Amino acid sequence: MSSSLIIIDKAPYGRENAMSGIYIAIASLDKGIKFDILLMGDGVYVALKNQSSDKAIHYPSVSELIYSIFPNGTLFVHLASLIERGIKYEDLIEIAELVDGKTLYNISKTKKHILKI
């Protein structure tokens, strides 16, 4: 069975990309297609805990939405992007899995499709 990955490298809320990327993953998983998400660059902000976008700007919380991929999909978070932004692992939602560059390379080799949104 083919397995795919979507890379989200944009912060949530400033643009539609993060939410739309998550929807592609959810739809694929609903269809029984293995699909993972990788957050890198500003995309790592998607995995921050305690977001209150619904109250503050009337946008659905992407960190709540992203739970929908669990447990069949994996949420990878790029370690270097996290460190660059001063974010700690404990600041992230529970389903986040940290990956370094080498692990990321190995994950990408197993994917049929890799999209960057």
Next chain:
Amino acid sequence: MKMMDTSNKNLSNRKVLVIVLLDGPYISQYADIGYNMANTALKMGYDVKIFLYMDGVHLPRKKQDPSILPNISGNFEELIKKGCEIRACIRCAAARGYINESDYLKKVEITSVYDLAEWMNENSKVVLLGS
């Protein structure tokens, strides 16, 4: 009967190029790049499917008149005539006021992102263009 089976087999094994477009017309060159890729792939015998996502749902709108720029809807019309399948995400389309296909070129369908999920299979290559 035997010939028919062979033909069906060939059809199911055809390579498919899926292009996902995220940007609206003219704001970037991605729609033109997507058009050129689709056109070339069709000439090479690929099946080509275009999925319009986010602002990409503006692309097949009828009656565009960009004056000095290449007319995206004209280009899309040409692709449709050549057999390219074009679908737009219903969530993105509804958010932007396209409640049905009447504002769109003929044969452009409004469907869900589940169609994109189905298009991403073993026979396809997917290219996502947008900013």
